[in-house]
Ligand SMILES: Nc1ncnc2c1ncn2[C@@H]1O[C@H](COP(=O)(O)OP(=O)(O)O)[C@@H](O)[C@H]1O
């Protein structure tokens with residue numbers, strides 16, 4: 148509708164040059180009666196006063212021109228009378244710069260240059276050279292007054308990546324505004340006193356007090372197409388891997404409402420991490436949000452990266468969002484992905500620690516938009532936010548600079564909304580909506596294992612479960628350091644494959660029992676045989692769950708290990724050797740029982756016959772191994 152109105156205004160403007168404007172406006176035939184509601188037309192005429200029209204110029208308009216302007220404005224704002232104020236402004240040479248409230252009709256040479264610049268920027272790249280000349284020619288020949296107006300504001304103060312502007316009364320939350328120097332900003336704080344807080348994306352040093360700011364009427368978005376796969380971009384969508392432009396024609400808004408209930412279906416297919424401890428006990432379904440939480444250096448990033456590696460050949464698009472990380476850490480991740488051939492289906496959105504808080508703040512939303520693009524095209528996607536504690540800190544920084552009231556741990560009150568609106572965008576879409584999905588693995592870093600801090604508790608309550616990585620376990624050599632007691636997955640079991648679910652059996656319970664017994668047995672020395680076996684079995688399970696990073700296990704490998712473990716086949720193996728023997732067992736299976744492995748992988752259904760076959764083969768392996776010793 149805005150465009151329509153704009154078109155109408157342009158039409159109107161065509162005739163202005165011939166001094167017919169007054170006549171035309173007098174007819175009052177502005178097509179489309181609803182101009183009143185259009186953007187920028189909401190300057191309410193004051194009940195008991197004329198509409199104030201300020202004309203900034205060097206040479207004041209003559210009587211006739213003034214009358215024409217008055218008539219147009221009267222029409223446009225539905226005012227009963229108009230009061231024209233003429234101000235001398237050297238910058239408005241060769242024309243008039245007209246203000247009605249925040250609305251600015253720039254009829255000066257400078258304004259025309261701005262218009263010309265915009266039309267050049269809009270040209271497709273390859274056509275630019277050819278078109279520029281004709282465009283300039285046209286513009287000079289045409290030389291018509293363009294009625295186009297803009298709402299403009301002025302910079303009041305600037306500093307710390309935040310600008311406070313006055314004017315722009317109708318600007319919307321999250322809208323992108325453009326400063327005269329070319330820097331963009333996003334509206335983050337609309338205050339009752341008529342000022343607006345804007346976070347800046349770019350070099351604030353060029354912004355000075357009093358500089359012009361215009362609305363763009365758009366919220367932040369990133370250019371996107373399939374070509375984004377395998378690339379590394381910044382939160383504004385600009386490639387930062389030294390490669391060519393994405394060259395996308397479409398923009399995806401970085402903030403978008405989450406899919407509604409009707410557009411979703413329940414989580415139904417698994418997203419395998421390739422990590423035995425997770426896939427067996429805390430299965431993740433496509434569309435689920437599973438938090439990875441733990442202290443620093445407990446293998447959180449490793450779990451997430453392994454999950455990406457495990458998606459190879461599974462037609463899942465992965466997005467890794469690095470928030471406020473060292474550039475060297477991000478480079479390490481990229482190297483791992485490249486080395487394992489996982490970069491082809493992965494997009495990295497990086498906002499390193501050197502970025503401004505505002506860029507770090509929008510990074511996860513930008514990553515989410517990338518995943519959304521693929522989800523909307525019916526693809527399964529996986530997104531990793533590494534990590535949201537740093538994101539919350541970036542938001543806290545912005546909020547405090549915007550002088551918002553700090554609450555618990557100095558975070559502003561709306562910090563919960565920050566992450567809930569992000570994580571709610573993960574979904575398993577219904578078949579009518581294309582059946583795409585977005586699985587989210589947000590990461591949160593705790594301090595000294597304190598999960599009851601503000602941000603961890605918030606995010607735990609938003610997600611569908613958490614993988615808790617334990618410092619102590621990690622340093623005792625139990626890696627991945629999944630804490631079985633504190634981890635949980637609330638919806639994933641519905642999506643777990645039949646063969647996996649049946650093979651896991653009571654693994655979690657067995658481990659819980661083991662932990663309890665372990666504590667208990669520390670005090671007594673006389674243990675009955677049953678307890679000794681239980682302890683040995685539990686310790687063996689823990690050994691079996693050890694897994695080096697970058698070596699995800701396939702479904703059939705996990706199933707074979709679980710079936711053998713539950714049959715207590717590893718009981719006679721010395722604890723330390725279990726991980727090695729497990730690997731040998733799997734290699735032996737692949738060599739000697741390839742068809743059995745394939746049938747588990749493809750059928751994904753459990754049967755007693757299948758279990759018998761696996762156990763029979765495994766027995767053969769263990770006896771052969773014993774003999775060779
Ligand atoms: N399963 C594992 N086996 C062995 N080492 C691991 C494992 N997982 C992580 N690590 C190592 O632990 C270190 C910290 O891992 P990282 O994922 O960066 O932790 P975080 O993201 O929690 O800070 C890395 O050097 C990584 O190689």
Ligand SMILES: [Mg+2]
Nearest residue numbers: 447448449533
């Ligand atoms: Mg990390």
